[in-house]
Amino acid sequence: xxxxxxxxxxxxxxxxxxxxxxxxxxxxxxxxxxxxxxxxxxxxxxxxxxxxxxxxxxxxxxxxxxxxxxxxxxxxxxxxxxxxxxxxxxxxxxxxxxxxxxxxxxxxxxxxxxxxxxxxxxxxxxxxxxxxxxxxxxxxxxxxxxxxxxxxxxxxxxxxxxxxxxxxxxxxxxxxxxxxxxxxxxxxxxxxxxxxxxxxxxxxxxxxxxxxxxxxxxxxxxxxxxxxxxxxxxxxxxxxxxxxxxxxxxxxxxxxxxxxxxxxxxxxxxxxxxxxxxxxxxxxxxxxxxxxxxxxxxxxxxxxxxxxxxxxxxxxxx
Numbered sequence: 001x002x003x004x005x006x007x008x009x010x011x012x013x014x015x016x017x018x019x020x021x022x023x024x025x026x027x028x029x030x031x032x033x034x035x036x037x038x039x040x041x042x043x044x045x046x047x048x049x050x051x052x053x054x055x056x057x058x059x060x061x062x063x064x065x066x067x068x069x070x071x072x073x074x075x076x077x078x079x080x081x082x083x084x085x086x087x088x089x090x091x092x093x094x095x096x097x098x099x100x101x102x103x104x105x106x107x108x109x110x111x112x113x114x115x116x117x118x119x120x121x122x123x124x125x126x127x128x129x130x131x132x133x134x135x136x137x138x139x140x141x142x143x144x145x146x147x148x149x150x151x152x153x154x155x156x157x158x159x160x161x162x163x164x165x166x167x168x169x170x171x172x173x174x175x176x177x178x179x180x181x182x183x184x185x186x187x188x189x190x191x192x193x194x195x196x197x198x199x200x201x202x203x204x205x206x207x208x209x210x211x212x213x214x215x216x217x218x219x220x221x222x223x224x225x226x227x228x229x230x231x232x233x234x235x236x237x238x239x240x241x242x243x244x245x246x247x248x249x250x251x252x253x254x255x256x257x258x259x260x261x262x263x264x265x266x267x268x269x270x271x272x273x274x275x276x277x278x279x280x281x282x283x284x285x286x287x288x289x290x291x292x293x294x295x296x297x298x299x300x301x302x303x304x305x306x307x308x309x310x311x312x313x314x315x316x317x318x
Contacts, residue, residue: 012071013037062087090288094121097302101310108299117291120302126280142231145210151223162196168215175211189316244269
């Protein structure tokens with residue numbers, strides 16, 4: 001039997017909210033029921049364009065939907081999750097799960113008590129380059145260290161989170177996703193006023209592997225890079241261009257002019273052209289039909305990432 005069409009409401013029409021609006025409006029299996037935004041004019045305009053209600057207060061419309069997507073400012077995430085939970089069992093919330101570690105932990109407890117199906121918007125897990133990289137890492141002899149670099153000029157729209165909870169948190173989640181739970185965290189950084197604009201962290205994982213993460217909102221250059229040092233290869237992964245290059249070291253060979261020569265073998269990994277947000281929302285849809293049946297980042301992943309963010313904040317501010 002074909003899965004039923006799910007009615008979904010969208011909360012928040014900022015930059016990320018508009019991206020969700022675009023994908024949700026064309027995604028088969030979801031029926032966009034309403035859009036909501038604190039800016040009533042913006043909500044009404046978006047609603048009119050899609051032939052659905054556009055409101056400032058979503059509360060009266062929540063009983064009529066099967067799922068909600070929350071793309072509101074970070075400081076409102078916890079309140080909107082609690083509001084939606086009174087009527088809706090399936091909740092997608094953009095990262096971070098909440099504004100603070102304590103809030104995130106409280107929401108995780110609340111979600112379990114209420115039996116909610118919550119997905120946190122760690123979109124990079126659904127980047128096709130990350131998926132291809134994960135497959136490569138599962139076949140390597142041993143991963144030693146994974147280096148993550150992420151840089152982007154600070155946007156005027158970001159006023160409630162610093163570089164750690166805005167940018168670095170993506171790679172914190174990827175580090176845990178690829179290397180497993182953390183054992184210890186060390187960090188340093190640069191703060192402009194109360195906002196951290198540059199941070200560098202070293203995570204030592206329980207399996208003995210390392211993740212080195214650097215995030216910056218100081219530079220204009222946009223970087224999304226992962227480099228992996230393995231016993232048998234070095235992997236260069238560009239998340240923007242969705243390119244993966246593997247450098248394998250060949251066996252030493254004898255040469256007439258030298259005692260031996262080591263030749264490197266480079267190969268490119270084919271990455272399918274998929275939009276990460278589309279794949280992410282398809283995963284959310286699958287989890288709505290079968291909660292717990294698909295591997296999506298839930299409240300535990302949201303708390304784990306926030307816990308490391310809190311450790312990095314403490315180290316930098318100290």
